[in-house]
Amino acid sequence: MAENRPFVDERLQHIAFIMDGNGRWAQKRGLKRQEGHREGSEAFKRVVSYCADLGFKAVTVYAFSTENWKRPKEEVSSLMKLLERYLTSSRDELMKHGVRFRVIGDKSVLSPGLIKKIDNMEKATADNPLLLNFALNYGGRDELVRAFKKLVDSGKTDITEQDISLALDTFDCKDPDLVVRTGGDLRISNFLIWQAAYSELYFTDVLWPDITNEHIDAAIHDFYSRQRRYGGVES
Numbered sequence: 001m002a003e004n005r006p007f008v009d010e011r012l013q014h015i016a017f018i019m020d021g022n023g024r025w026a027q028k029r030g031l032k033r034q035e036g037h038r039e040g041s042e043a044f045k046r047v048v049s050y051c052a053d054l055g056f057k058a059v060t061v062y063a064f065s066t067e068n069w070k071r072p073k074e075e076v077s078s079l080m081k082l083l084e085r086y087l088t089s090s091r092d093e094l095m096k097h098g099v100r101f102r103v104i105g106d107k108s109v110l111s112p113g114l115i116k117k118i119d120n121m122e123k124a125t126a127d128n129p130l131l132l133n134f135a136l137n138y139g140g141r142d143e144l145v146r147a148f149k150k151l152v153d154s155g156k157t158d159i160t161e162q163d164i165s166l167a168l169d170t171f172d173c174k175d176p177d178l179v180v181r182t183g184g185d186l187r188i189s190n191f192l193i194w195q196a197a198y199s200e201l202y203f204t205d206v207l208w209p210d211i212t213n214e215h216i217d218a219a220i221h222d223f224y225s226r227q228r229r230y231g232g233v234e235s
């Protein structure tokens, strides 16, 4: 397999994933949706370690949206528990792969215990080279509203695109080159709506818990077959 492993270069530094399809994965097996999320969290760990091996500089994953609070209480609390478990058990693995864990999204409404665990993990991994943006209670519109509020509070009036980018949760990170959505739906669902303005989009029917290294390789090969014109003409 190694010889088919794609080469990640400066054109592809940041990959983002909309990790969709956990619920359907479980339903297909007659299991509770929660079981799908549990399997999905295993897939997430595999994907992060593969992306570290491939040499990405940044990986962003959509874990829980500002809209996902609409789900049944039981499902929401199982997702938060899974995250707590991940934060308690994955420090060694993140250090081993050189991953810097960082939450993007509005943390303020999370439980104090969870916020503390997130802060601890962010501090423990702060010096690692591969940035993992974990989008939690994240919505692109909410992020923009928070950014605009920051700019208003700072008293700035002559606002540029760069000012907005720097006021976002991803202020220190290049925009995603490639956004991959699993689960077969062809939409963005409020993910990185500012940052993905010129990202390449890749959609696959594979349900998130079923994602393998080969699926990621396919997305990367597809990325390299495209020409990014940014509004210009073919060179």
Ligand code: IPE
Pocket: 019, 020, 021, 022, 023, 024, 025, 063, 064, 065, 068, 079, 183
């Ligand atoms: C994605 O899987 C995980 C979250 C949104 C938390 P879903 O739970 O949305 O799975 P489907 O789309 O219902 O299959």
Ligand code: IPE
Pocket: 018, 019, 020, 062, 063, 064, 065, 068, 185, 187, 189
């Ligand atoms: C997007 O998936 C959010 C995450 C993957 C966390 P959803 O399942 O919430 O998106 P919709 O509802 O199908 O648009």
Ligand code: MG
Pocket: 020, 021, 022, 183
């Ligand atoms: Mg979904």
